[in-house]
Amino acid sequence: MEFLHTARIRDEYGPDGLTDLLGDPALITDDTQMTLFTAEGLIRASVAGVEPPAMVYQAHLRWLDTQRRPGPPDSADGWLAGHAFLYARRAPGNACMSGLSAGRMGTPASPANPHSKGCGAVMRSAPFGLDPRWTVSRAFDVAAECATQTHGHPSGFLAAGAFAAITHALVVGERDLPDAVEVALGLLRRQPKHDEVTTALERALALDRAVTPERVETLGGGWIAEEALAIALYAALAHPTDVRRALLAATNHSGDSDSTAAIAGNLLGAWRGEEALPPDWVFRLEGRGTILELADDLVFECTQGDQLHGDLGPYTGWTDRYPGS
Structure with missing residues (x-):
């Protein structure tokens, strides 16, 4: 669906556009690949007891390796990198590839691709909001860094x-989505140069909920970060109790539809x-078992990590699965 104009989508799939998940198995995109490696980086940072950025960077380098190799190396670094299905190029973003290929880690003081605001960072950032040990401000700050x-x-x-x-406010703060967005807006307004993101979210909140592709496209194409987040938010708000319809709304538009749908899926989940x-869509998902297992592992680490890599650690195999280096 990515790269297809709305008119082409209707030509190929009918006047209602896409109405079902494509493929069996339904192949994951680069968005899901990078989200998985982000979660793995956060687990390994927690195991090591260090700040996340360097560990997340190393995890993203492992993702970069999956874009360059035909399959896992004999001595894969950690459990996740040993899964063959991840070694596939699914239209990865140029900024993600170039930023991670630069030979240095971008930082707030010296960022990679300083002029890039594509959606490749936002689409992978839900895991930062899932740790109940963190405050919402920390989730915001670490994800941005x-x-x-x-x-x-x-x-x-x-x-x-x-x-x-937003993810943290939903999961940890147990807020409804509109309230969670207001929490994020409060944090945004404290930041320099927040206007584009703030305006995009405010437009999504205010837009008429009668969804059409044309109305979605008034928020943009989703190729850039603030537009992708706004479109995903709008789709979730428009169909707050029907995940299937919300995901289809996030998909049936001209633009970066796999990213907007991925972000919407994270918000709704x-x-x-x-x-x-x-369930019929989840059942068909490529790598479903691995995705569920990694999600469980993130919960284990965030809530019971001391039992996995404390005094009992040598007997659980946890630190073999998630080396703290």
Whole structure:
């Protein structure tokens, strides 16, 4: 669906556009690949007891390796990198590839791709919002800092921070989505050069909920960070109790539809829970077992990590699965 104009989508799939998940298995995109490696980086940072950015960067370098190799190396670094299905190029973003290929880690003081505000950082940033040990401000700050490893424009990294903050407010703060967005807006307004992201979110909140592709496209194409987050938010708000319809609304438009749908799926999963996801779609998902296992591992580490890599650690195999280096 990515790169297809709305008229082409209707030509290929009918007047209602796409109405079902494509493929069996339904192949994951680069968005899901990078989200998985982000989560793995956060687990490994927690195991090591260090700040996340360097660990997340190393995890993203492992993702970069999956874009260059035909399959896992004999001695894969950690559990996730050993999964063959991840070694596939699914139209990765240029800024993600170039930022991670630069030979240095971008930082807020010296970001990679300082003029890039593509959606490649925001679409991978939901895991930063899932740690109950963190405050919402920390989720925002760490996600924004890690986003500068590939996307150095303020709108690129602030949108990532806002997405993490919304996710945290939904999961940890147990707020409804409109309230969670207000939490993120409060954090955004404290940041320099927040206007583009703030305006995009405010437009999504105000837009008429009668969804059409044309109305979605008034928010943009989703190629840039603030537009992708706004479109995903709008789709979730328009269909707050019907995840299937919300995901289709986030998909059936001209633009970066795989990213807008991925972000919408993260928002809805955080808001409504796993049981709200369409089971027939989840069943067909490529790598479903690995995705579920990694999600469980992130929960284990965030809530019971001391039992996995404390005194009992040598007997659990946890530190082999998630080396703290």
